[in-house]
Amino acid sequence: MSTGQGDGEAGGRGVDVRHLRAFLAIADEGSVTRAAARLRLSQPVVSRTLASLEKHLGVRLVDRSTHHLALTAEGVLFRDKAAAAVGAFDEAVDSGRLRHWPLRLGHAWSAFGPYTTPLLRTWQQRHPLTPLELRRIDDRTAGLTRGEVDAALLRGPVDAPGLVTELLFTEDRVAAVAADGPLAAGRSLSLADLAGEAVVLNTVSGTTTLDLWPPHARPAATVTVANTDDWLTAIAAGRGAGVSGASTADMHPHAGVAFRPLDDAPPLPVLLARRDGPGHPALPRLVSLAREIVGRSRP
Template structure:
């Protein structure tokens, strides 16, 4: 909401229609497509874009090619505009007048076995602010578009455009086919897994080949779309995987066994949000997440 105020209330010449028009251009990739989507004429869309650029004093879109391209300033403004418009839509949503939900996004396992504790403690301390857990394949993208207020991020992906805080660490586990020899082990090493085909989910997963030493990385990698695809690939015997303790405790899947990794570094868990926070309770939730993960058994 603060972003919305900065963008729209700082100058009465800028209105929500300017944000909608700009984001339509970004989504469609052309003035013509944006005009068609908004039921406007091309000159009106071009004029609106020009008004925004003159107001900001920067070029937002490179018009030198047939397919419009965002400038660096345009990319930054697109993120801010998406969050601002989402906040404005929420402000005018009659369904949200009684309460302003706080949206926490995650890609795989929320807080694992501590998810119920998070929900109960939040509800007890903040009964007037409902907490919604939302799953996205790409939580960073959802956050920058304004679809989330706060995101849980596992691994080393730390977006520079967001406010990011480390809240804890989790042990890593191997996910292996239940009928394989690996499933009966009390523990496994990265070296043992490197001999196998490794299933990786590039967008939402926390594992990359860089987890292994440079001279001992797996040679066979298979990409999967999401959690279910990853689990099914392993259950079928086509690959093994590496994941967090939260996944091993929350996702049971026929044919998949989770075994602790004895030599893998702990998996960092972070919370991220846009700056300034899109919801006044964001920092309170970050504090609670940190407290719950911090009170868990260390990896």
């Protein structure tokens, strides 16, 4: 493989590391323009480099049908392979000054709950050359299926194809109600207590649906939102009540929202998910550390 910048085109020489770097920059930035700026190349050169790589592979890696570029299914699979190849190349030719290849950990809300800070601090102490980047992405798989992260902390059942999940712990569910409303007066609540209210549902990244209630006792009205911030705002405004995991109370406090234990709701599983296939080489260490930190606090 060649390491020079050149114009990034394959010509008759096949694919080299420049093509992989250009693809990875586009995948990370979601834009050819920003990828070109990051690589210090012109936009036409980066576009031709991507087209040359796709022609060589015989598949389309990037969906150009929208303003914000997105990886195709083939692009998501290829990203891990390309990143592994570039990482191995950099280590082989620059072992004294290894490039820091961040491990991107996604979450839609509440991250790792009470274990978030211990996880980040311990990782930094043990693996200073591999930054652990925590990214909040409002998506049911926190960007994992789109290739935006290497692993994700997810809550509730996950049925997206091509993912491998591991249960780390379960957390109790809580009711979220307006702090100045009548339901906030109780020390704990039940699903029946919420059935007389409209229920605020995060339909993009949340886990609560009307199926949480018995068919004969479901709330009559719902308010739908697209992220945790809007969910909290709607509840604080008295538009309805919500249900979430216990970590939400600590990770997303809001002056207008009171969280109360929900006595009769099933616990919420917290999962560590990754794509089924080659991935970031530090993933096994992340899984091991997550287990260790949870184990420290478990009887």
